[in-house]
Amino acid sequence: MLKAFHSRWQDVPWEQALNAATPAVARALETSLNGKDLTFEEGLVLASASGDDLRAVVKIADELRRRVVGDRVTYIVNRNLNFTNVCIVGCAFCGFGRGPHAPDAYFHSPESLAAKAAEAVERGATEVCIQGGLPRSLDGNYYAELLRAIKSRLPDLHLHAYSPMEIMYGVEKTGMALPDYLRMLKEAGLGSIPGTAAEILDDDLRRLLSPNKLKVPQWIEVIRAAHALGIPSTSTMMYGHAEQPHHWVRHLLLLRQIQMDTGGFTEFVPLGFIHSQTRLFRSGRARAGSSLAEHLLVHALARILLHGHISNIQVSWVKLGFEGALACLEAGANDFGGTLMEESISKSAGATFGEYVSPGELRALIRTIHRTPAERTTTYKIRKVFEHADAGEFLPLERIPAQAETPAPAEQVGY
Secondary structure, eight states, X not given: OHHHHHGGGTTSOHHHHHHHSOHHHHHHHXXXXXXXXXXXXXXXXXXXXXXXXXXXXXXXXXXXXXXXXXXXXXXXXXXXXXXXXXXXXXXXXXXXXBOTTOTTOOBOOHHHHXXXXXXXXXXXXXXXXXXXXXXXXXXXXXXXXXXXXXXXXXXXXXXXXXXXXXXXXXXXXXXXXHHHHHHHHHHHTEEEBOOOSOSSSOHHHHHHHOTTSOOHHHHHHHHHHXXXXXXXXXXXXXXXXXXXXXXXXXXXXXXXXXXXXXOOEEEEEEEXXXXXXXXXXXXXXXXXXXXXXXXXXXXXXXXXXXXTTOOOBBOOHHHHHHHHHHHHHTTTOOXXXXXXXXXXXXHHHXXXXXXXXOXXXXXXXXXXXXXXXXXXXXXXXXXXXXXXXXXXXXXXXXXXXXXXXXXXXXXXXXX
């Protein structure tokens, strides 16, 4: 239980936690506190932490968070637009994709998605996040047409769209060079791209997860090309399946190097594996998602290894549940993500949390851990800080009463 596991840490000063750690862990954490980058070996020491060492990693990560971004927890008002669930890739970890003739298959027109985007703006959204499956019959110009349809109707709306996998598919379909294709998307209204389709940036593992998906060098190529054109991106990592701690460390250090070279990542988002409806889990090739300790460790490790390079660590409340998300916000994370309004990828894989949370609910949740909520833009400009609670704030029904301690986690967590 999260309450039993985590609440005993809350009043422990980070200095005390550091003193209780083993020498190797303490040395690595002191290196980070002194503003120096950790090596792979130091990262691996932290990635294997348990007991008092895990407590020290979590507490130091939270202290680094406080030093870098303070006590604000940011969020964005946005809507997910999944334009199709038809997909030829066949990822073993996905429960979202459908064949073209499946009874629940769909493909939305640019006009219908522009209408959904307009509804989102009416509800306060400043961003739509656009992703979908890869249909065999897709016209490579669809991605640009969709951006134009939305941008012509809503010129001020930020369009956060298309994973590196989708972008490479568009390149394949059109025959355009990657930089030219990205320029076309940018001219059509693309504001930033999600750094998804990363899963674990290790080709041996990727062959297990999805042999048909783009390889690590291709993912890096798209991200670097986007950054070179002034198109920022998020960065992500899926954990809790068949990977091991050394995969986390290599993945994070690769992201750190890209950020040192380009400065184009706005945030890092750990994505826990949601297992129950996936072929990967049912075939016995993956564990059943992550333990609570693993959720805390991954978020804390990200804060420490990316310290000085990527300032924002986001929790995925859809995958963690509200209680798990709040716990990870006390383990180095500082962003609650978005309101979403419509989310189907995680739900299709077995996520039990809802498709939408209101801004008022997010703010109420944030206050339960004694932090200050702030609404942000996609690129982390602050739109409004909510120093005091207002009438629009209320806790979601799933949430325990607010006065107290860190609550118990949702049982179903992951990607």
